[in-house]
Amino acid sequence: MSKSILMHENGGPEKMQLEEVEVGKPGPGEVKIKHTAIGLNFIDVYTRSGLYKTPLPNAVGREAAGVIVEVGPRTKGFKKGDRVAYCGELGAYCQERIMGVKQLVHVPKGVSDEQAAAIMLKGMTTEYLIDHCAKPWLKKGDIVLFHAAAGGVGLLFGQWAKARGYKAIGTVSSPEKAALAKKNGYKWVINYTKQDVVAEVKKITKGKGVPVVFDGVGKDTWEASLDSLSPRGLMCSFGNASGAVAPQSPGILNAKGSLYLTRPSLGAYTATRADLEASAKSLFKMVKSGKVKIAIDQRYPLGEAAQAHIDLESRKTTGQTILVP
Template identity: 50%
Template structure:
């Protein structure tokens, strides 16, 4: 027997329940994994609330790090005792232990802790594909990163600086502005008291930015488009304030022939090779010390509901982990 967070109906954080669950031996192709740390991500709130519908009842959570305890028939890439991490596969990371298909796992280097692994797999690989594939950022370009002090945002800022970009970051308050500057933002806009479109135009001498990375959604989408240069790229990769409302595509031409994309992590790690390539790049840049994964909040796994409350209330910065 083990424990996991599950929910039987959608709604607020109160629907998350700490339950005892049976854990059978791993099936063919699976491993049994004992979690040492579990990642908290905004997409978890979309699953819990019903924004991204799921069959119920359901587990929750997409990333964790831990140690392999047992392997099923046909698994030869991993053995008991291996340190691993993951950010794909069926929901269910909010658990003390679980069975998961071995194809979703990557080996965790010795210089990466379990806490780092759980905190950065989803957010770090997201930052990698956004910066290197969705819109490959080039040295000398000016970019706009919303929620620059948040989980993905804080990694985007640092990695974009390594690529030679000038980074404008938006945040919700002065405390987060201090953090964004420390991460490397060249310019920080506190959107709660500043017109970020006007400030972006001022900073770029009227031109606008090459790309906007927007995880906020409904409240910023149109303003983000208005911040782009001619033929700029709008990357909408989250819905923190709700889904983007329908809009007239003619707006894109009127705004300078803008490109809009809505990427998703799982299309960028659709193959085993892609998963290993992106995770290896992430492990290298973190392991070398050139990029910091800052874990600013830790909660007991059984307190996942409170972690969700704090995340949705914008009380968190950087990465958050849940500890079994």
């Protein structure tokens, strides 16, 4: 038997309950994993609330690390005792699980289980945003804007952008988060509760605006993001932390300077096994190099997943958060 956070209906954090479940044995192409650390991400909130529709009941999370304790027949590339991690596979809020190996990657020496669990989704998101999605728009020395700079993706983004030679402006909601963002690679930080984001961006860029805005906030930052772009700039809208953006007319992109808009997902950038392995390899290489440092700022026991969601939604968390099975 294994303990699992199960959700039988969508709703608030209280809908997630700790239950005993029978795990069973892995079938062909599958492994049984004993989790050592589970990642917490805002997509878990979307799953729980029902914004992202998923089959019920489910164990909510999509990211974890652990060790393989049993291997099913005809399973290639993985063996008992391997340290592994994954993201994008629904059902991670549990002690043990059975899953196929399609989404699994090996965790190399020099990267801890906690680090891997905390950054698979956020880290590979950062990797595709900077190294693939926005790369055609950028050259070394360019200034970019990232919203929620003290969040999980935000702290990784600041370091990664600096390592690639870009100068990042980050938005935050408090002086404490501003200091944290500055420590993690941001050259400029805007406190949006006290400063006008667009005005500050224009001041920093001498009126030009930025070639790319990375916006994982959604509804609350949509207008400011578009108005911060230079002509023919790229609006990279990759999340909905404040809610989904209302339907827009394509004409808004013309009116604000022949802008480009993309709504990317990690799944599209890691759709093939080769893409997944390349992204994970790039992420782990960056961590082992020390150019991107991983700080686990919050740890919650698995049974306190509801409190972790409450803290995440109220923006009390910073950086990386894990659940401990």
